[in-house]
Amino acid sequence: MYQADDAVSVERVSKTYEGDQPVVALAEVDARFRRGTMTAVMGPSGSGKSTLLHCAAGLDRPTSGRVRIGATDLSSLSEKQLTRLRRDRVGFVFQAFNLVGALTVEQNIMLPSRLSGRRPDRAWVTEVVERVGLGGRLRHRPSELSGGQQQRVAIARALVTRPEVIFCDEPTGALDTQTAAEVLALLRSAVDQTGQTVIMVTHDPVAASYADRVVVFADGRIVQDMPQPGVQRIAEQLALLGRRQPVAAREG
Numbered sequence: 001m002y003q004a005d006d007a008v009s010v011e012r013v014s015k016t017y018e019g020d021q022p023v024v025a026l027a028e029v030d031a032r033f034r035r036g037t038m039t040a041v042m043g044p045s046g047s048g049k050s051t052l053l054h055c056a057a058g059l060d061r062p063t064s065g066r067v068r069i070g071a072t073d074l075s076s077l078s079e080k081q082l083t084r085l086r087r088d089r090v091g092f093v094f095q096a097f098n099l100v101g102a103l104t105v106e107q108n109i110m111l112p113s114r115l116s117g118r119r120p121d122r123a124w125v126t127e128v129v130e131r132v133g134l135g136g137r138l139r140h141r142p143s144e145l146s147g148g149q150q151q152r153v154a155i156a157r158a159l160v161t162r163p164e165v166i167f168c169d170e171p172t173g174a175l176d177t178q179t180a181a182e183v184l185a186l187l188r189s190a191v192d193q194t195g196q197t198v199i200m201v202t203h204d205p206v207a208a209s210y211a212d213r214v215v216v217f218a219d220g221r222i223v224q225d226m227p228q229p230g231v232q233r234i235a236e237q238l239a240l241l242g243r244r245q246p247v248a249a250r251e252g
Helices: 049-056 079-089 105-116 122-131 147-159 177-194 230-244
Strands: 006-017 023-034 038-042 064-069 090-094 165-169 197-201 213-218 221-227
Touching: 006 049, 006 197, 023 049, 023 197, 023 221, 038 049, 038 177, 049 064, 049 165, 049 197, 079 090, 079 105, 090 147, 105 122, 105 147, 122 147, 147 177, 165 177, 177 197, 213 230, 221 230
Parallel strands: 038 197, 038 213, 090 165, 165 197
Antiparallel strands: 006 023, 006 064, 213 221
């Protein structure tokens, strides 16, 4: 049931992919993600973690159950309304960066504001650009940047509209260790300094250790929910899960 401090809540959410052999990606999942927190979502490949992210972000509709962003029930929205919600209230950071190659860094960062037709808050844009360390790169194109710099552009683009929730799918998967740490620190600062909510899918226990909470999936269900467990405990739990549970091929 929705509570006032929920940034995102899912209630008895299931997702089945139809086909010759239907695949159950999520099985009646209940979860709450409180405002101003960072949550890492982990689990083996095919466990359902990315499906949860896509349903929670309004990128995919669950087969059954209810998803809310704040008090808004996504099941009540049309596709046009969902598109507007994702544009105005949600930010996305993906492993593949998803930048527009023909645009400069500044144009990529400003793209959400242009698409929404809203006048950007220039002071906030300047602060975001400084925070991600891209002040000297605004006229460059993505092909002229390193992987870490491109991910910084993606984070700046996600922050510039002041979204309620930032959804991240393996945001450090393509980065070296040092750059990954810098990117994770940026996401952490979005929580600590501006009170935003971050929900991050990751395979990496070190990345997950930046979160306030780690939720572990297996076979479409939450099997562990750990507050600030630390790298060692995260790795131990994932190792135990890997030994105990053969994972069937599944969307996830």
